[in-house]
Amino acid sequence: MSGTTTMTMDTTSDEVVDALQRDFGPRLLYQQQTLTGMPVFWVDREVLTDLLGYLKTMERPFDLLYDLSAIDERLREHRPGLPASDFTVFYQLLSIGRNRDLLLKVPLAGHDLSVPTATGVFPAASWYEREVWDMFGISFAGHPHLERILMPPTWSGHPLRKDYPARATEFDPYTLTLEGQRTEQDALRFEPEAWGMQRERDGAEFMFLNLGPNHPSAHGAFRIVLQLDGEEIVDCVPDIGYHHRGAEKMAERQSWHSFIPYTDRIDYTGGVMNNLPYVLAVEKLAGIEVPDRVKTIRVMMAEMFRITSHLLFLGTYLQDLGAMSPVFYTFSDRQRAYQVIEGITGFRMHPAWYRIGGVMQDLPRGWEALVQGFLDWMPPRLREYERAMMENSLVRDRTRHIAAFDTAQALEWGVTGPNLRATGCNFDLRKQRPYSGYDNFDFEVPLGNHGDVFDRGQLRIEEMRQSLRIIQQCVNHMPAGDYKADHPLTTPPPRERMLEHIETLITHFLQVSWGPVLKPGESLQMVEATKGINSYYLTSDGNTMSYRTRIRTPSFPHLQQIPSVMRGGFVPDLIAHLGSIDFVMADVDR
Numbered sequence: 046m047s048g049t050t051t052m053t054m055d056t057t058s059d060e061v062v063d064a065l066q067r068d069f070g071p072r073l074l075y076q077q078q079t080l081t082g083m084p085v086f087w088v089d090r091e092v093l094t095d096l097l098g099y100l101k102t103m104e105r106p107f108d109l110l111y112d113l114s115a116i117d118e119r120l121r122e123h124r125p126g127l128p129a130s131d132f133t134v135f136y137q138l139l140s141i142g143r144n145r146d147l148l149l150k151v152p153l154a155g156h157d158l159s160v161p162t163a164t165g166v167f168p169a170a171s172w173y174e175r176e177v178w179d180m181f182g183i184s185f186a187g188h189p190h191l192e193r194i195l196m197p198p199t200w201s202g203h204p205l206r207k208d209y210p211a212r213a214t215e216f217d218p219y220t221l222t223l224e225g226q227r228t229e230q231d232a233l234r235f236e237p238e239a240w241g242m243q244r245e246r247d248g249a250e251f252m253f254l255n256l257g258p259n260h261p262s263a264h265g266a267f268r269i270v271l272q273l274d275g276e277e278i279v280d281c282v283p284d285i286g287y288h289h290r291g292a293e294k295m296a297e298r299q300s301w302h303s304f305i306p307y308t309d310r311i312d313y314t315g316g317v318m319n320n321l322p323y324v325l326a327v328e329k330l331a332g333i334e335v336p337d338r339v340k341t342i343r344v345m346m347a348e349m350f351r352i353t354s355h356l357l358f359l360g361t362y363l364q365d366l367g368a369m370s371p372v373f374y375t376f377s378d379r380q381r382a383y384q385v386i387e388g389i390t391g392f393r394m395h396p397a398w399y400r401i402g403g404v405m406q407d408l409p410r411g412w413e414a415l416v417q418g419f420l421d422w423m424p425p426r427l428r429e430y431e432r433a434m435m436e437n438s439l440v441r442d443r444t445r446h447i448a449a450f451d452t453a454q455a456l457e458w459g460v461t462g463p464n465l466r467a468t469g470c471n472f473d474l475r476k477q478r479p480y481s482g483y484d485n486f487d488f489e490v491p492l493g494n495h496g497d498v499f500d501r502g503q504l505r506i507e508e509m510r511q512s513l514r515i516i517q518q519c520v521n522h523m524p525a526g527d528y529k530a531d532h533p534l535t536t537p538p539p540r541e542r543m544l545e546h547i548e549t550l551i552t553h554f555l556q557v558s559w560g561p562v563l564k565p566g567e568s569l570q571m572v573e574a575t576k577g578i579n580s581y582y583l584t585s586d587g588n589t590m591s592y593r594t595r596i597r598t599p600s601f602p603h604l605q606q607i608p609s610v611m612r613g614g615f616v617p618d619l620i621a622h623l624g625s626i627d628f629v630m631a632d633v634d635r
Contacts, residue, residue: 331561
């Protein structure tokens with residue numbers, strides 16, 4: 046159940062660029078140079094759907110719509126050579142076969158905010174386009190259901206516009222009258238006709254069941270409306286947004302350093318795994334290269350959090366299937382992992398421990414014995430989990446060939462990470478696009494065969510084994526050196542130098558009071574996070590804070606896929622599928 050093939054990233058991309066320039070040349074507005082590591086083309090909206098279809102059907106296609114979002118350009122000062130645009134919609138496409146990305150940008154004037162929908166080419170575009178409408182007020186012509194998705198249906202305004210307030214003090218005090226409460230409740234009433242559903246078939250009425258909004262085990266507040274014929278799910282509509290708290294908006298008013306703790310709260314079970322793509326993207330903008338010791342420490346702690354996240358998954362996965370005991374065992378082992386994490390970082394779930402250019406502090410005295418104790422403890426426990434849980438006949442009956450989907454279906458809906466690899470697709474960024482020194486580690490990529498509920502559970506046990514293998518190599522081969530880069534944008538100068546030179550004193554003062562000032566530019570970093578591929582796409586306008594921070598999370602498309610998987614299934618199978626996805630709603634809603 047594992048694969049060891051390592052693909053090399055196609056960094057030239059000449060073939061794709063040449064093909065686009067040959068077949069779409071006059072209709073390509075501009076090719077932008079960025080620090081994103083991929084070709085970036087500005088295109089007119091009239092050619093957008095043709096271009097998306099072309100890329101999806103070419104040899105070794107761009108078969109996954111990885112991200113789709115927008116940026117309000119109206120206050121951006123540094124746009125040298127870029128097409129005139131008040132708002133820009135961008136599409137990031139990923140090719141598994143090429144191990145390559147491509148970014149398309151569509152410029153829009155403020156008086157004409159409309160783009161053709163991409164749902165006819167990529168079904169996964171549906172929720173992303175709804176989010177862009179919700180946050181920016183940009184419409185998508187032909188979209189089947191362009192409604193708010195993260196904000197309540199009664200909300201006024203579009204929060205990610207630059208003229209929308211960013212602080213609570215800019216709003217009037219919140220009040221909710223009885224009449225207002227009734228209005229909000231009425232807005233949540235589900236109307237089947239609005240979603241193209243029938244209320245009856247052959248004279249028999251369907252049942253429409255609200256599953257939620259509740260907090261099923263540890264996933265978060267989530268609602269899914271089921272159209273039922275007995276226990277058969279005819280159709281369903283996931284309803285998200287109950288955990289939305291404006292993380293991307295917050296990034297516009299936090300300095301580059303002070304936003305780090307906010308990243309911990311995205312996938313709140315992922316800890317420093319959330320810090321990693323953010324600090325790597327900032328380091329690209331700043332031109333910082335960190336020491337090997339920093340890279341190895343980051344890998345070790347990220348893999349520790351992969352284990353704690355997977356242990357939480359495993360316990361709640363079995364709990365959703367009706368088994369009560371496993372969650373107590375997995376939480377006990379998770380506690381042992383948190384003792385290691387706390388011993389090194391000082392915190393447990395949300396240490397916010399990575400820094401731009403390094404980590405908060407060096408490893409403490411005795412860290413090797415602390416980590417080694419956990420490495421010795423876990424392998425027998427994982428084998429026990431397999432014996433008691435995954436080899437249990439009841440578990441197998443509930444999970445084998447349930448909610449299965451293949452690689453093509455996974456890519457169609459933007460599925461990444463363990464849920465993609467459970468279909469047999471060997472794509473793991475730690476192997477395909479090594480970052481933070483992952484290319485120096487020997488480990489395998491576990492793969493599934495059927496893409497069902499069982500494979501998604503078993504695969505994560507295998508991933509924990511590989512994480513232990515990586516951490517063991519960190520213990521055995523931890524490089525010497527400093528825990529931070531010697532770079533002016535990393536940390537204030539040493540105090541003894543600060544007291545001797547006025548230039549150093551000024552630098553020290555600005556670093557502490559403002560934080561670093563980064564040159565204008567755009568960077569992007571993707572990582573293989575606990576639940577799939579997570580990335581930060583940062584836009585700097587030459588200031589002490591981000592102009593635009595786009596956070597692409599894996600759980601968002603994973604929930605969008607639920608209806609296509611569950612139509613024709615049964616309610617117990619839906620519960621099993623929800624447990625196998627491994628999502629938390631903060632990762633969905635941001």
